[in-house]
Amino acid sequence: xxxxxxxxxxxxxxxxxxxxxxxxxxxxxxxxxxxxxxxxxxxxxxxxxxxxxxxxxxxxxxxxxxxxxxxxxxxxxxxxxxxxxxxxxxxxxxxxxxxxxxxxxxxxxxxxxxxxxxxxxxxxxxxxxxxxxxxxxxxxxxxxxxxxxxxxxxxxxxxxxxxxxxxxxxxxxxxxxxxxxxxxxxxxxxxxxxxxxxxxxxxxxxxxxxxxxxxxxxxxxxxxxxxxxxxxxxxxxxxxxxxxxxxxxxxxxxxxxxxxxxxxxxxxxxxxxxxxxxxxxxxxxxxxxxxxxxxxxxxxxxxxxxxxxxxxxxxxxxxxxxxxxxxxxxxxxxxxxxxxxxxxxxxxxxxxxxxxxxxxxxxxxxxxxxxxxxxxxxxxxxxxxxxxxxxxxxxxxxxxxxxxxxxxxxxxxxxxxxxxxxxxxxxxxxxxxxxxxxxxxxxxxxxxxxxxxxxxxxxxxxxxxxxxxxxxxxxxxxxxxxxxx
Amino acid sequence: xxxxxxxxxxxxxxxxxxxxxxxxxxxxxxxxxxxxxxxxxxxxxxxxxxxxxxxxxxxxxxxxxxxxxxxxxxxxxxxxxxxxxxxxxxxxxxxxxxxxxxxxxxxxxxxxxxxxxxxxxxxxxxxxxxxxxxxxxxxxxxxxxxxxxxxxxxxxxxxxxxxxx
Numbered sequence: 001x002x003x004x005x006x007x008x009x010x011x012x013x014x015x016x017x018x019x020x021x022x023x024x025x026x027x028x029x030x031x032x033x034x035x036x037x038x039x040x041x042x043x044x045x046x047x048x049x050x051x052x053x054x055x056x057x058x059x060x061x062x063x064x065x066x067x068x069x070x071x072x073x074x075x076x077x078x079x080x081x082x083x084x085x086x087x088x089x090x091x092x093x094x095x096x097x098x099x100x101x102x103x104x105x106x107x108x109x110x111x112x113x114x115x116x117x118x119x120x121x122x123x124x125x126x127x128x129x130x131x132x133x134x135x136x137x138x139x140x141x142x143x144x145x146x147x148x149x150x151x152x153x154x155x156x157x158x159x160x161x162x163x164x165x166x167x168x169x170x171x172x173x174x175x176x177x178x179x180x181x182x183x184x185x186x187x188x189x190x191x192x193x194x195x196x197x198x199x200x201x202x203x204x205x206x207x208x209x210x211x212x213x214x215x216x217x218x219x220x221x222x223x224x225x226x227x228x229x230x231x232x233x234x235x236x237x238x239x240x241x242x243x244x245x246x247x248x249x250x251x252x253x254x255x256x257x258x259x260x261x262x263x264x265x266x267x268x269x270x271x272x273x274x275x276x277x278x279x280x281x282x283x284x285x286x287x288x289x290x291x292x293x294x295x296x297x298x299x300x301x302x303x304x305x306x307x308x309x310x311x312x313x314x315x316x317x318x319x320x321x322x323x324x325x326x327x328x329x330x331x332x333x334x335x336x337x338x339x340x341x342x343x344x345x346x347x348x349x350x351x352x353x354x355x356x357x358x359x360x361x362x363x364x365x366x367x368x369x370x371x372x373x374x375x376x377x378x379x380x381x382x383x384x385x386x387x388x389x390x391x392x393x394x395x396x397x398x399x400x401x402x403x404x405x406x407x408x409x410x411x412x413x414x415x416x417x418x419x420x421x422x423x424x425x426x427x428x429x430x431x432x433x434x435x436x437x438x439x440x441x442x443x444x445x446x447x448x449x450x451x452x453x454x455x456x457x458x459x460x461x462x463x464x465x466x467x468x469x470x471x472x473x474x475x476x477x478x479x480x481x482x483x484x485x
Numbered sequence: 486x487x488x489x490x491x492x493x494x495x496x497x498x499x500x501x502x503x504x505x506x507x508x509x510x511x512x513x514x515x516x517x518x519x520x521x522x523x524x525x526x527x528x529x530x531x532x533x534x535x536x537x538x539x540x541x542x543x544x545x546x547x548x549x550x551x552x553x554x555x556x557x558x559x560x561x562x563x564x565x566x567x568x569x570x571x572x573x574x575x576x577x578x579x580x581x582x583x584x585x586x587x588x589x590x591x592x593x594x595x596x597x598x599x600x601x602x603x604x605x606x607x608x609x610x611x612x613x614x615x616x617x618x619x620x621x622x623x624x625x626x627x628x629x630x631x632x633x634x635x636x637x638x639x640x641x642x643x644x645x646x647x648x649x650x
């Protein structure tokens with residue numbers, strides 16, 4: 001009895017001691033994690049900002065793609081409220097118009113810069129890292145000043161974001177302080193003196209405001225970018241964000257020039273059109289100075305590295321398949337605009353060969369439903385990309401093909417854009433799976449994909465939610481900002 | 486090859502090359518001229534029909550994929566004597582000018598309302614994104630679809646979706 005009592009006391013003492021240590025640690029952590037409020041100020045008059053600073057801010061906001069998350073499609077620009085599904089629950093973007101009550105109208109420039117640099121709002125609350133301050137921390141004070149000027153001169157919109165749907169304890173913002181301790185490194189961008197200026201400009205834009213790595217990197221169990229595998233591919237809004245480092249699965253290796261063209265126009269003859277969330281990125285970049293797009297392209301191309309001699313050779317061979325305007329040399333026969341009703345024209349160019357695994361159904365689906373456009377020889381962005389050039393067919397999973405095939409590429413509003421009809425109604429799940437097997441076997445030397453039945457069924461049912469957007473993402477591109485007013 | 490499918494509730498067997506567009510089969514083999522040939526590229530929506538209840542662009546849909554499927558065309562929504570709710574709404578709102586796009590519009594809207602009877606204006610506009618009308622009767626078309634939705638929701642008949650198969 002006595003011994004048991006002693007042991008009990010020891011346990012008790014241990015518990016009290018432990019609790020004391022935890023309390024001390026907790027108090028220390030709290031002191032560390034505590035951020036003070038920055039006093040509110042009256043909204044600065046819009047005309048207090050120089051016009052060129054506002055214009056610079058508009059270009060930077062386009063690089064940051066701010067509007068994509070901070071606007072509900074069809075809603076008021078920058079008014080927030082977009083539901084962002086995360087593995088931890090739903091987060092709603094905030095109103096970053098200068099409305100004094102529901103937006104950032106009372107924020108000083110110091111408060112804005114702190115949010116960008118450290119992920120803390122004006123009142124001192126930690127922001128969830130769905131706001132990519134792990135990248136925005138690299139933005140310079142001068143650029144934050146321009147962004148602030150741009151946002152503070154937008155039309156104020158009174159709009160309260162819906163409450164976040166996060167479970168306990170994640171609904172307590174102080175937990176974000178712990179996340180920051182583990183994964184967040186504050187600090188402005190430091191140029192690499194060895195690299196050329198254009199590389200450093202590209203790195204600054206891509207790693208900072210551009211936050212390419214936020215989608216194009218794998219994330220760990222706590223939602224942080226896996227820094228060891230930065231740019232090794234990730235996921236965004238139901239779409240696969242391909243690896244954009246040395247592991248890029250593009251059949252034709254990217255170059256600074258091809259990347260520059262793609263980022264500027266949203267498509268490239270040898271790579272296809274941007275879609276899903278990337279369509280918003282390219283839609284935004286369309287308004288950027290050429291030099292900045294070229295700088296981003298130069299930096300990304302460098303990160304992708306020099307392709308092996310074999311890969312380069314293969315890429316050169318594939319150039320023969322790139323559909324070009326008939327005025328160009330090397331045009332395949334019948335490569336001009338397909339005649340209306342040219343649907344039953346049998347597939348020709350490059351359609352020799354059979355599916356590996358003898359998937360006759362997949363081949364039949366491809367030949368009757370896909371080849372009529374994808375082997376028409378009609379140049380992009382209005383013709384279909386020959387699948388031998390398709391990054392999607394060579395990627396680790398076929399999610400993007402499934403998305404585009406089932407839901408199509410909707411047309412852009414009020415503009416000429418790439419379009420693909422949706423085939424979700426015409427193709428059964430079994431036909432879709434057979435088609436995927438065929439595409440992989442015929443147009444890629446990569447191993448077959450697994451779990452196709454599940455992937456197709458979940459994508460169709462919405463269990464795997466996909467954000468379907470117009471091909472050029474124009475509804476939230478900067479040139480449309482304010483168009484809804 | 487022979488394809489067995491159901492069209493407007495009637496089983497049909499058609500002989501056609503597998504890459505023949507469903508639209509050609511409907512118009513040329515089955516004499517159903519409701520669905521129209523517009524662009525032939527799946528970009529204008531004039532050829533829209535439903536397959537197993539979902540909207541499909543029949544000009545880019547090879548008949549190969551239709552084995553065992555149930556196709557509904559605008560003729561399946563009702564007759565001139567007894568128009569279905571969608572057709573009635575389009576007549577009442579006088580939503581057609583030249584009328585060429587209208588069968589596609591009706592079928593796209595029918596598919597939407599069968600899946601989502603309470604579809605709001607934003608959902609209707611989104612669904613009809615793929616259907617073009619060059620006469621510009623869009624506002625009447627939208628009114629007609631809202632009217633059809635209303636009729637279908639309040640219909641006490643046993644067949645709220647008309648005679649769709």
